[in-house]
Amino acid sequence: MCRTTTALLLSGGLDSAVLLAHLLGQKHRVQPLFVRCGLIWEEAELAATQRLLKALDSHNLLPLIVLEQPVADLYGPHWSLTGRGVPGADTPDEAMYLPGRNLLLLTKAALWCQLHGVQRLALGVLGPNPFADASQAFFDALQRAVQLAGGAPLELLRPFGNLTKDQVLKLADGVPLELTFSCADPQQGLHCGRCNKCHERREVFRRLGRKDPTVYAHSPS
Ligand SMILES: [Zn+2]
Numbered sequence: 001m002c003r004t005t006t007a008l009l010l011s012g013g014l015d016s017a018v019l020l021a022h023l024l025g026q027k028h029r030v031q032p033l034f035v036r037c038g039l040i041w042e043e044a045e046l047a048a049t050q051r052l053l054k055a056l057d058s059h060n061l062l063p064l065i066v067l068e069q070p071v072a073d074l075y076g077p078h079w080s081l082t083g084r085g086v087p088g089a090d091t092p093d094e095a096m097y098l099p100g101r102n103l104l105l106l107t108k109a110a111l112w113c114q115l116h117g118v119q120r121l122a123l124g125v126l127g128p129n130p131f132a133d134a135s136q137a138f139f140d141a142l143q144r145a146v147q148l149a150g151g152a153p154l155e156l157l158r159p160f161g162n163l164t165k166d167q168v169l170k171l172a173d174g175v176p177l178e179l180t181f182s183c184a185d186p187q188q189g190l191h192c193g194r195c196n197k198c199h200e201r202r203e204v205f206r207r208l209g210r211k212d213p214t215v216y217a218h219s220p221s
Helices: 014-025 042-055 101-115 136-148 165-169 196-208
Strands: 005-009 029-036 065-068 120-123 155-157
Touching: 005 014, 005 101, 014 029, 014 120, 014 165, 029 042, 029 101, 065 101, 101 120, 101 136, 136 155, 165 196
Parallel strands: 005 029, 005 120, 029 065, 120 155
Antiparallel strands: none
8 A cells, every 4th residue: 555645737728627536545645736837717716626626525625835936027918818819619729738847847846845844746747748848758857856955865756747638538537627727717606618638528528428517618619
């Protein structure tokens, strides 16, 4: 039985929800972390994360820690802060790029782990992720950098890093995906129904053969 504490960066979305359930199923003690950067969808994501943690209630689940990593001074008028020009359903995943996303998330979370005696930190990136900062090479380099910085030992993990979305979905049995949130342009707390992420979400439920219980503010355009 594995009882080492593993910190997990949660987004309230589908992949990190499945990874959370997967780690708990493997008897990890899980420290959930949420990093708030000031992006337009985060309050909805945080609410979903809290719903998910409540639903998966387990003695191996530690209380959620919320970290602050504001990016307004870096991103300026970027769509992730203004909601103007959010990539639509017909855009490639590359359109969803956020500069330095995993570098910012992992650096903040890694330092928190080192200061709190947690030696493993996981992120739910998948194999087909097109961005360099989701790669094994990046994780290895950052792990080395964090250790060179002089803190405690820390392992950066991407447990789903060799899996496709469909392979991850096969692990989703029993995971309350209806509680997750994955929209880049929330409309009063609802999924917008028109963005890149909403399109992906619809496809997930369709491929799973599960009824999509999501309330979308708009039909697909
Ligand atoms: Zn959306």
